[in-house]
Amino acid sequence: MAVWALGLNHTTAPLDLRGRFAFALDQIAPTLQSLRRTVGSQGHPPVEAAILSTCNRTEIYCAAEHPALEHTVGWLAESGGVSPALLRSHAYTLSDDQAARHAFRVAAGLDSMVLGEAQILGQMKDAVRAAETAGALGTTLNQLFQRSFAVAKEVRTTTEIGAHSISMAAAAVRLASQLFEDLRETRVLFVGAGEMIDLAVTHFAARAPKKIAIANRTLERGESLAGRFGGEAMRLADLPGRLAEFDIVISCTASTLPLIGLGAVERALKARRHRPMFMVDLAVPRDIEPEVRQLEDIYLYTVDDLAHVVRQGEASRQAAVAQAETIIDAGVRSFMHWMDQRANVPLIQQLQAQTDEWRQAELARARKLLARGDDVDAVLEALSRGLTQKLLHGALAELHAGDAEARQQTAAAVSRLFLRKER
Structure with missing residues (x-):
């Protein structure tokens, strides 16, 4: 295998x-x-x-x-x-x-x-x-x-x-703290409601931000997560129009296409009068278009960007x-x-099947002899002799076959297999 x-x-x-x-x-x-x-x-x-x-x-x-x-x-x-x-x-x-x-x-x-x-x-x-x-x-x-x-x-x-150990979520909090003097004055948006977002919400909630919101494709799941932290749930469809409300955006979904595009972020910055936004894209593939990083007043980090932070210690x-x-x-x-x-399982299975076939054959012969009234001791003697002969037949045949070297190797193997002393 x-x-x-x-x-x-x-x-x-x-x-x-x-x-x-x-x-x-x-x-x-x-x-x-x-x-x-x-x-x-x-x-x-x-x-x-x-x-x-x-x-x-x-x-x-x-x-x-x-x-x-x-x-x-x-x-x-x-x-x-x-x-x-x-x-x-x-x-x-x-x-x-x-x-x-x-x-x-x-x-x-x-x-x-x-x-x-x-x-x-x-x-x-x-x-x-x-x-x-x-x-x-x-x-x-x-x-x-x-x-x-x-x-x-x-x-x-x-x-x-x-x-x-410093988690990805803890690293995001640490980086956000470097941009915002007091996280208690920030509004945080989480996009998604999976395990990674759950962990991120837990870490940010410990800093008591002014507002927490969860945007998720399934509103019910978003409401469940938001309810644990006194936050608000919203639909993904509402995300572009409400992006400007948030100072921090953490995104991690299973979407195959970006959910937050360059245009939406540009409009959000304009509405915010270019107050900075901190964004973390934990998704693979990306949730946030990479071009967003080029905008002034945007601080965008990906999972790879967080590497040097989490490796500390x-x-x-x-x-x-x-x-x-x-x-x-x-x-x-x-x-x-x-x-x-x-690797030996098939051979073991074959050996077990073969010996079971021999056993069944000898048992069937013994039952016939007993049914016709033969002596029990004689039947048992014949049963044991028949099984022994079947078990030894292949080994004995190999000992008489081949050249001298082959017979010597066979003899060694037979001795190892059949002449082991019980300890």
Whole structure:
């Protein structure tokens, strides 16, 4: 069995390229079906597959009897509308133990922009559930991910990897504080109502801004989030006309097209008489047109712009990283040992089926002898002799076949298998 991974993340690919390969959770099932059809059409057995897609990474994990890494690269490049060569220049490809090591490091937060952050573990669990629902998760990948979760739990409970970790939301608050003297005098708009926005609202609400509003495609969900913080909910359709009311805009949706365009921001600035606006676009693909950054009085940050802020304090956690890597090394060795054992499963199944066939045949013969009144001890003797002869027949035949060297190797194997002394 082979395992492989293909991915690109915040360290290997620019934001706009990552946006081409972002998959919303409701897209995962048909996307996985497309991947499995494409790789399967190349003459390979059915492929196990899972896709992890976040604002910082898109990764494909696969398992099959034979590796199909190049076909996977070709499929992902086509889905993103780029050439395979361009994708390879920004992607990483990993096989077997290296793929397992990467999965374990991702789950433990060692490969995140925010070292030790816990959100990626939940996102990975969502990806596994989506793959399972789509029928794309087999025994091997399930084992890989379950072990990833176990390793991540051990890392978080036995090391200080997550201590003093600065989240993306906390970094946004820190940057906003540098622009506005007192966040209590600001009006904050959040676009979206997902997990990232929930976290961002929590951080900003702690600074008690003058106003909080949630703009979301589904008003009910926006109202639910806004209600927790005493905020207002609004529809996305109302966003352009009300943008000028807000000093801070934090956006993170699953939209495939920008929701906040250059024209809308220009009109908002004019209405605000060019009072500054602080904007953070946490979405991949972007929610805010990149040209907005060029406007005076606009301070626009993307997920990549926040990198240097969230990396502060990482040096103090390097000892924890070393501890975490040791735990991960042990996890990788354990997984690869399991993989090696899995390679013998078909042979074990064949042996069990063969011996069961012999057992049933000897039992049937014994029952016939007993039914006609033969002596029980004689029947049991014949049963045991018949089973023994069947079990030894192949080994004895091999001991008499082949040249001297082959017979010597067979003799050693037979001695190892049949002449072991009970301890």
